[in-house]
Amino acid sequence: MTVTGKTTVTGIIGWPVSHSLSPVLHNAAFQALGLDWIYVPFPVAPERLAEGIAGLKAVGVAGFSVTIPHKVAIMGLLDEVDPQAELIGAVNTVVARDGRLTGYNTDGIGLIAALREKLGFDPKGRNILVLGAGGAARSAVVSLAAAGAGGVTIVNRSPDAAAALAHLVGARLTGTRFDAREMPLLSDPGFIGSFDLVVNTTSVGMAGDCFPGLALSSLKSGACVYDMVYAPPVTPLLAQARALDIPCANGLAMLVAQGEAAFRIWTGGAPPAGCMEGALAAVL
Template sequence: MAITGKTTVTGIIGWPVSHSLSPVLHNAAFQALGLDWIYVPFPVAPERLAEGIAGLKSVGVAGFSVTIPHKVAIIPLLDQVTPEAELIGAVNTVVAREGKLTGYNTDGIGLIAAVRDKLSFDPAGKNILVLGAGGAARSAVVSLALAGAAGVTIANRSQDSAAALAQLVAARLPQTRFVTRGLDCLSDAGLMAGFDLVVNTTSVGMAGDSFPGLALSSLKPGGCLYDMVYAPPVTPLLAQARALGIPCANGFAMLVAQGEAAFRIWTGVTPPGGCMEGALAAVL
């Protein structure tokens, strides 16, 4: 596709950003739809974030993704953020319209879409265990609660961090019961028997590590596992779930679904089914 002065520009900001797979997703969808759009990486150092945002706005970029380390720092530089992004406390998608920048967070959208599509799991009324208490956990906790989860237990190495996260969201999402635990709870078969879904939001598994003593076999009948890690495609946690016959999926589907949501925000169009997924699979 030829790039001209009429080509609409989108992209991703981060530091570093050269490793991002987002250009693969979005450019495949633009091409499939015949849209005169392009998606490019913009390396923006943390100390130059304000300059970078002002520059993107001034040259008329239609929208952009936001990755580490800018997801939180960018919020004061935007004209507005959606209620969900404000509650999560992080932005991963920005759209420019009528001279204003609006921040969204599609990570939670991606998670809910992934568990529904790959695991046939509806969070409404369910009890869910979230492993971790960082930024990805916050997105997961908020999105699961907004999707109607009855209870969300946050298990983390630092229980203080888990408690801080629970306290932060509990007042805003009173319909969901929030509980915090240390990682030692994972070996408690009785406790694990109360969960319908386990979501790993940590980096555990990327280097072949796992959660020692995890009583995964004690999950509720029909319980399942979602691991946000997508490289390697089968982590020790997923291998354990497969060996036990527990429905499970990796972070591949979430990565695609959050990208599809961002694409819709910018263009108003849904990418062709399987387009982004196929492009990403070809790379991975």
């Protein structure tokens, strides 16, 4: 890759940001297509976010990804926010056009794409259990409802947070039934047996931890498990699902699919099939 004064610049902002794998995804795709584009990390401290956004806009960056801790705070600094990102309450992708910055959220797009690609799962009319009530859960809940889920039940360590999320999204997406329940129900076979899909949106599993008592063995025939965690590639949740022959997948495909969606927003075209996933798999 040769960088010149004509090279189009994209990147990612976060604090910290040096650990991000997004440069691997996007630079692999730019190179594969022969595009004179580059993707670089921009460390931006929370207290300097407004300055950072103004600087990126001033120097003509074509677009950028947004990661922790800026996904919510950035919304008030943009010229426009996509309606679905507004409902999710977070932005992870920004594009610059005609001097204006528009924010999107591609996490939900990535989840639905990953479910369909890796598990052959279509949310339409299905009953889904979401573990967690944070930012990732909010994105998952909105995207699953937008894809036609029949019912979404949110379980979280804080029942109040789960109830607040169910109420907030349920008021806007009335075609899906929303419910919030407490963690002890995860060990109830009658409760677990009603779901077609279990989605973990939390960090549980990253350090080898698990959901105590989760009765996966009670899932109905054909039900699936999706874990947004991708490192380690096999979490205790996925190990349990595999032992029970339950179709399951980790968050790698979601990470790739959300990156592909951002790539399309910036360039207007798609990356070569399998390019991003191959580059990421090689690094991991």
